[in-house]
Amino acid sequence: MESNSEATRPAFPVELEYQSGFDNHFSSEAIGGALPRGQNSPLLCPNGLYAEQVSGTSFTSPRKHNHRSWLYRVKPSVTHEPFRPRLPSHDRLVSEFNRSNSSATPTQLRWKPVADPESPTDFIDGLYTVCGAGSSYLRHGFAIHMYSANKSMDDYAFCSADGDFLIVPQKGRLWITTECGRLQVSPGEIVVIPQGFRFAVDLPDGHSRGYIAEIFGTHFQLPDLGPIGANGLASSRDFLVPVAWFEHVPCPGYTVVQKFGGELFTAKQDFSPFNVVAWHGNYVPYKYDLSKFCPYNTVLFDHGDPSINTVLTAPTDRPGVALLDFVIFPPRWLVAEHTFRPPYYHRNCMSEFMGLIYGGYEAKADGFLPGGASLHSCMTPHGPDTKTYEATIALGNEAGPKRISDTMAFMFESCLMPRVCPWALESPYMDHDYYQCWIGLKSHFTRGEDSEQVSNGQRDEERNSNMVDLKE
Numbered sequence: 096m097e098s099n100s101e102a103t104r105p106a107f108p109v110e111l112e113y114q115s116g117f118d119n120h121f122s123s124e125a126i127g128g129a130l131p132r133g134q135n136s137p138l139l140c141p142n143g144l145y146a147e148q149v150s151g152t153s154f155t156s157p158r159k160h161n162h163r164s165w166l167y168r169v170k171p172s173v174t175h176e177p178f179r180p181r182l183p184s185h186d187r188l189v190s191e192f193n194r195s196n197s198s199a200t201p202t203q204l205r206w207k208p209v210a211d212p213e214s215p216t217d218f219i220d221g222l223y224t225v226c227g228a229g230s231s232y233l234r235h236g237f238a239i240h241m242y243s244a245n246k247s248m249d250d251y252a253f254c255s256a257d258g259d260f261l262i263v264p265q266k267g268r269l270w271i272t273t274e275c276g277r278l279q280v281s282p283g284e285i286v287v288i289p290q291g292f293r294f295a296v297d298l299p300d301g302h303s304r305g306y307i308a309e310i311f312g313t314h315f316q317l318p319d320l321g322p323i324g325a326n327g328l329a330s331s332r333d334f335l336v337p338v339a340w341f342e343h344v345p346c347p348g349y350t351v352v353q354k355f356g357g358e359l360f361t362a363k364q365d366f367s368p369f370n371v372v373a374w375h376g377n378y379v380p381y382k383y384d385l386s387k388f389c390p391y392n393t394v395l396f397d398h399g400d401p402s403i404n405t406v407l408t409a410p411t412d413r414p415g416v417a418l419l420d421f422v423i424f425p426p427r428w429l430v431a432e433h434t435f436r437p438p439y440y441h442r443n444c445m446s447e448f449m450g451l452i453y454g455g456y457e458a459k460a461d462g463f464l465p466g467g468a469s470l471h472s473c474m475t476p477h478g479p480d481t482k483t484y485e486a487t488i489a490l491g492n493e494a495g496p497k498r499i500s501d502t503m504a505f506m507f508e509s510c511l512m513p514r515v516c517p518w519a520l521e522s523p524y525m526d527h528d529y530y531q532c533w534i535g536l537k538s539h540f541t542r543g544e545d546s547e548q549v550s551n552g553q554r555d556e557e558r559n560s561n562m563v564d565l566k567e
Contacts, residue, residue, distance in 0.1 A: 107277060107279055113338065114336045115335055116331055122374070123276065124372065141167075144168060144169065145168050147165070148166070151163060166371045167373040174366070178360040180358065180361075181358075189238060190258075190311070191229075192514040197226070197516050200520075204529065205469040206468045206525055207524040208524070209524055211245060212243055212244065212245050216245055217296070219359070221242045221243045223242070225468070237258075237308060237310050238311075240306070240308075240309060241307070241468065245302045250349055250350065254291060257309060257356065259289050259315060261285060262280070262305060263285050264303060265450070267300040270299055272294060272340075273288065276339055276340045284385065285406075286383075304466055313411075315421070316410065330387065335382050336380070343367075345366075385425060393431050398435065402422065406422065408421070418509060419507055419509045421507060425503055428498050433492050441476070442477075443474065446472045447471045447508050449506045451464065451467060451502075452503040458478065462529070470515070484536060
């Protein structure tokens, strides 16, 4: 579909058209016949379009991991003035984490939801880094951002040369226009914008806030199902990809804002970057409705590991070790017998950043609110708060099946140890009393009347007998 309007981008229709699938080779054209037939780059493309390839992996990556798309556009994206540092600069974005810009701390951290911006703030200016590890320059690592905005992006687009954006809106819908088409993303859905794609965010509901995981040097994929079998968790058919849509209008002074090494640069051009009439490939933006996730859980005893509910994973070269996993805690039944059903107390070699989209979280009776966040870094102890523990054991072993409903929590989990940005540590939304939720945990230890003291693997009676033998 084409827009010829010279005004602000037209409102999205109630129902957008999508293609479905994950990691497929897609194709779409807004004008019939705009896709070249039989080759990617003919001497003259149909409709006088330019052919432009976007590569998300190296040319020689194995075919099963190779990501690229061909875009057929009114003007090529190279038609712009030189990039210049954006002024005023954005000082709260980081893509290379070290002692100069972030701090290491093993302390459990929690943040309350941020308030609406007091002045007009778009998606770019409302974006800030919370924590991360590694470096976009070295193509290995991640950054976790949050955003709070109340203004749509007009006459400019954004893209990250650093990595893929996995966006989790918590409040307010996002109307996202990309070079491949348009996506409407509501709270309870996620969207992935691959590295290098230009996009603009409109806010039909006014204020919007949410979470973003950015990964460097790799892309998200579906986790292997192993003994689960062929079905379950996130189904490929439920991922949605936009269809071609373009605008062909004069746009004097249009600005492209590019994040490059954590810094923002701007370039001027006289046309919209959303001028792609047709495209094909497997390197595309996509969205997913979390309510379509098919969760798995223990059906007899013990609490399953949270990895069983991984939606997407960004793997490392080590089997089973993720640069970043996206895990959710959706509505589900708890039926385990003789089991402490909330998440167990834990120290993890992985680091865990959690957010809450709506409802409550089963391990925290108080304090963890929708729009808030927590960080439990590598080997930092964490687990249910005092109220949750006491309420759970008070039910005893006769607790019947229970359905957790009206909730959607999630976790970004990484094998890397995150460093935390100073503005996150000094934030007025930092919950400095977070540790108090565990201070009330008391000892329930009892020594049965018939129990025997054991020392170094020996009961008292046996140990005393051995001591007598030694004296003799």
